[in-house]
Amino acid sequence: MTELSKIRNFSIVAHIDHGKSTLADRLIQSTGTVQDRDMKEQLLDAMDIERERGITIKANTVRIDYEADDGERYVLNLIDTPGHVDFAYEVSRSMRAVEGSLLVVDSTQGVEAQTLANVYQAIDADHEIVPVLNKIDLPAADCDRVAEQIEDVIGIDATDAIRVSAKTGIGIKDTLEAIVKRLPAPTGERDAPLKAMLVDSWYDAYLGVIVLVRIMDGVLKKGDQIKMMQTNARYGVDRIGVFRPAMQVVDELGPGEIGFITASIKQVRDTKVGDTITHDKKGAETALPGFKPSVPVVFCGLFPVDSSEFEDLRDAIEKLALNDASFSYEMETSAALGFGFRCGFLGLLHLEVIRDRIEREYNIELITTAPSVVYHIFMKDGEMLELHNPADMPDLSKVDHLEEPRIKATILVPDEYLGDVLKLCQDRRGIQQDLSYAGSRAMVVYDLPLNEVVFDFYDRLKSVTKGYASFDYQMIGYRADNLVKMSVLVNDEPVDALSTMVHRDRAEQRGRAMCEKLKDLIPRHMFKIPIQAAIGGKVIARETLSALRKDVTAKCYGGDATRKRKLLEKQKAGKKKMRQFGRVEIPQEAFISALKMDD
Numbered sequence: 001m002t003e004l005s006k007i008r009n010f011s012i013v014a015h016i017d018h019g020k021s022t023l024a025d026r027l028i029q030s031t032g033t034v035q036d037r038d039m040k041e042q043l044l045d046a047m048d049i050e051r052e053r054g055i056t057i058k059a060n061t062v063r064i065d066y067e068a069d070d071g072e073r074y075v076l077n078l079i080d081t082p083g084h085v086d087f088a089y090e091v092s093r094s095m096r097a098v099e100g101s102l103l104v105v106d107s108t109q110g111v112e113a114q115t116l117a118n119v120y121q122a123i124d125a126d127h128e129i130v131p132v133l134n135k136i137d138l139p140a141a142d143c144d145r146v147a148e149q150i151e152d153v154i155g156i157d158a159t160d161a162i163r164v165s166a167k168t169g170i171g172i173k174d175t176l177e178a179i180v181k182r183l184p185a186p187t188g189e190r191d192a193p194l195k196a197m198l199v200d201s202w203y204d205a206y207l208g209v210i211v212l213v214r215i216m217d218g219v220l221k222k223g224d225q226i227k228m229m230q231t232n233a234r235y236g237v238d239r240i241g242v243f244r245p246a247m248q249v250v251d252e253l254g255p256g257e258i259g260f261i262t263a264s265i266k267q268v269r270d271t272k273v274g275d276t277i278t279h280d281k282k283g284a285e286t287a288l289p290g291f292k293p294s295v296p297v298v299f300c301g302l303f304p305v306d307s308s309e310f311e312d313l314r315d316a317i318e319k320l321a322l323n324d325a326s327f328s329y330e331m332e333t334s335a336a337l338g339f340g341f342r343c344g345f346l347g348l349l350h351l352e353v354i355r356d357r358i359e360r361e362y363n364i365e366l367i368t369t370a371p372s373v374v375y376h377i378f379m380k381d382g383e384m385l386e387l388h389n390p391a392d393m394p395d396l397s398k399v400d401h402l403e404e405p406r407i408k409a410t411i412l413v414p415d416e417y418l419g420d421v422l423k424l425c426q427d428r429r430g431i432q433q434d435l436s437y438a439g440s441r442a443m444v445v446y447d448l449p450l451n452e453v454v455f456d457f458y459d460r461l462k463s464v465t466k467g468y469a470s471f472d473y474q475m476i477g478y479r480a481d482n483l484v485k486m487s488v489l490v491n492d493e494p495v496d497a498l499s500t501m502v503h504r505d506r507a508e509q510r511g512r513a514m515c516e517k518l519k520d521l522i523p524r525h526m527f528k529i530p531i532q533a534a535i536g537g538k539v540i541a542r543e544t545l546s547a548l549r550k551d552v553t554a555k556c557y558g559g560d561a562t563r564k565r566k567l568l569e570k571q572k573a574g575k576k577k578m579r580q581f582g583r584v585e586i587p588q589e590a591f592i593s594a595l596k597m598d599d
C-alpha cells in the first residue's frame with residue numbers, strides 16, 4: 001500500500017498522432033519500468049490492429065515507480081486514453097479515475113479538434129493540466145506560437161509548458177518532475193467503506209474477465225466478497241494486481257491506487273463500466289456518480305459471403321462481444337443476404353475494427369450492409385419505436401413522425417479551405433452554430449444530422465482540405481425532420497440491404513446518384529437489368545444496365561493463354577465476393593460504394 005501523498009494518477013490527452021503513445025513509452029522506459037531489451041515500440045497499444053493502424057483503442061494503464069529530485073519514491077499511475085472520435089466515451093470514463101492530465105500538443109501542428117474535445121473532458125473532470133509541447137526536435141517546431149494558441153484557444157496557462165521530444169528523450173525528466181510537483185495527490189480514506197470505481201474490463205483467455213479499478217475509499221484485498229452496486233452481482237476476489245505494464249500480483253489496493261482484480265466473472269457484460277464496487281458486508285451506502293453509458297450509434301448488418309459460414313460468424317461475434325461491451329448484436333435475416341447479424345457500434349472506426357478482426361482473425365469473408373443510425377419513430381398511437389435497420393420501417397400510414405440523431409461537430413481548418421468546409425457541412429444539412437479564428441485557422445461549429453456524417457463525411461472532409469482539417473463530434477439529441485425510406489430495386493427485386501433513410505428534399509438526387517453508381521458496380525449480365533430507386537411505391541430514379549453480348553475473354557488477342565487464364569481466375573475470385581439477387585449477381589463492394597455520396 002502506498003501513502004496517498006506519494007501517488008500521482010494521470011492520463012495523457014492529445015490529438016491523434018501528436019505523440020501520446022511515444023511519450024508514454026518514453027516515461028515507462030526512462031524510469032526502468034521495462035528493461036530496454038523488452039521495450040517494444042508503442043507498448044501500450046496491445047492489439048495488432050491497433051498497431052497497424054496506429055490508433056489506441058482499449059484504455060490501458062501502467063504503474064511507474066519514480067524516484068524524484070526530492071529524494072522520495074513516487075508511484076505514478078498512467079491511464080492511457082484513446083484519441084479517436086469514436087472512442088470519446090473511453091476518454092471520459094478513464095478521466096474520472098485520475099486527478100491530472102498531460103496535455104500533449106505537437107509543436108509543429110498546434111491545437112486540433114481532438115485536442116480540444118479531450119482537454120475539455122479533462123477540465124470537466126477537474127483535472128490539473130500540464131501542457132507538454134512535443135516534437136521539439138523537428139525544425140518546424142514553433143513552441144511560442146503553440147503555447148500562445150493553448151492560452152488563446154483553450155484558456156489554460158502555458159507559460160510553464162514543458163518542451164519535449166518524446167522521440168529523442170529531451171524533456172522527459174522535466175515531465176516526470178512536473179507530474180510529481182504540479183499534479184495533486186489523490187484523496188481518500190483508508191478506514192471508510194470500500195468504494196472502487198470500475199474503470200474498464202476485458203476478457204482474457206487465461207484469466208477470464210479482468211476488471212480495472214480505481215480505489216476511492218477503503219481497502220480491497222484478495223479473498224474479499226464484493227458487490228457491484230448497479231447490478232447487485234456478488235463475487236469473491238481471487239486475484240489483485242497492478243500493471244507494470246505486465247501483470248504483477250499484490251496483496252491489496254488502498255485509496256488512490258489503480259489496479260486490476262479477477263473474480264470468476266463470466267462475461268464482460270456483467271461488469272458495468274462506471275459501476276461502484278464495494279464490500280458485500282459493511283459496504284458503502286451510496287455509489288460513486290456513474291459514467292456516461294456507451295450506447296451504439298451506428299448499426300449495420302454483417303453477413304457471411306459464404307452462407308455455410310454462418311455458425312463460424314456467430315462464434316466470432318460472440319467471442320468479440322465478450323471483450324467489448326459497447327459492441328451489440330442480434331441475429332438478422334435478409335431476403336437477399338440470408339442469415340447474419342445486425343450489429344451496433346460506437347462509430348465507423350469501431351465498425352471497421354470489428355469487421356477487420358472478424359475477417360482477419362476468424363477468416364470469414366463478410367458482406368457489410370450500409371451503416372445506419374438509430375431513428376426514433378413516433379407512431380400515431382403514441383408509441384415510440386427505435387429503428388435500427390431501414391428495412392424494418394413500419395407501415396407509413398401508422399407513423400406520425402420521425403426523429404433523427406444530431407451532433408455538434410467542431411472543425412478546425414486553415415483559412416484557405418474554410419469555404420469548402422462550409423459547403424460540405426451545408427450540403428449535409430448542417431446548421432452553422434459558430435465561427436471563430438485562432439490565428440490563421442478557423443474553428444467552425446455545426447449542428448449536423450449524424451446520418452450525414454457516419455458514412456463518409458470524415459473522408460470527404462480530409463479530401464476537400466487536403467488532410468488539414470481536424471474534426472470531433474458529440475451527440476446532442478434527436479430532432480424531427482422530413483425523412484423517408486428509399487428502397488432500391490435491381491431487376492425489379494427489392495434489395496433490402498441497400499435501403500436507406502434519406503431526407504425527402506434530397507431523395508431524388510441521392511436516388512439518381514445511387515442508381516448511377518450501381519450501374520457501374522454491377523457487372524453486365526446476359527440480359528438487361530433495370531436499377532431503380534423508389535419511395536413507397538413510387539420510382540424516383542432509374543438506370544438500365546445493358547446486356548452483355550460476348551464472352552469477356554473473347555476480347556483477348558490471339559491465343560495468349562496465360563492472360564486468358566488470369567482473367568478467368570480473376571472472375572472466379574470476384575464471384576466469391578458476389579451475391580445472387582434473383583437472377584442478378586451483385587458484388588460485395590456495391591453495398592458500401594453505392595452509398596458514398598459525392599457532393
Ligand SMILES: Nc1nc2c(ncn2[C@@H]2O[C@H](COP(=O)(O)OP(=O)(O)OP(=O)(O)O)[C@@H](O)[C@H]2O)c(=O)[nH]1
Pocket residue numbers: 014015016017018019020021022023054055056082083084134135136137138164165166167168
Ligand atoms: N520527430 C518526432 N516524432 C515524434 C515525436 N513523438 C512522436 N513522434 C512520431 O509521431 C507519430 C505519432 O506518434 P504516436 O505516439 O503514435 O501518436 P499518438 O498521439 O499516440 O497517436 P494515437 O495513439 O494514434 O492516438 C509517430 O510516427 C511517432 O514516431 C517526437 O518527439 N519527435
